[in-house]
Amino acid sequence: MSTAEPQDGAPRVAIDHDLCSGSAHCRDIAPGIFRIRDQRAWLAEDVRPADVDEDLLRQAEVSCPWFAITVSPGDRPGGA
Numbered sequence: 001m002s003t004a005e006p007q008d009g010a011p012r013v014a015i016d017h018d019l020c021s022g023s024a025h026c027r028d029i030a031p032g033i034f035r036i037r038d039q040r041a042w043l044a045e046d047v048r049p050a051d052v053d054e055d056l057l058r059q060a061e062v063s064c065p066w067f068a069i070t071v072s073p074g075d076r077p078g079g080a
């Protein structure tokens, strides 16, 4: 499992490596966020979820043929 903890209300991203096949759909959609290593997707080490477009994360999530990516909303200040 590869995860990124939410920061400043940013979404949480998790990749389930038991499901991931390394198809690279996520990397093709968001190459700055996802990397492929050892035939599995990983979050780029130098990316912070707070800095990425949530819509792009959602596109990667729905593009995954094995439903290996989960994007969860971050805690927004003020509770909205």
Ligand code: SF4
Residues within 6 Å of the ligand: 015, 019, 020, 021, 022, 023, 024, 025, 026, 027, 040, 041, 063, 064, 065, 066, 067, 068, 069
């Ligand atoms: S799209 Fe899904 S199965 Fe393909 S590399 Fe990304 S996480 Fe893995």
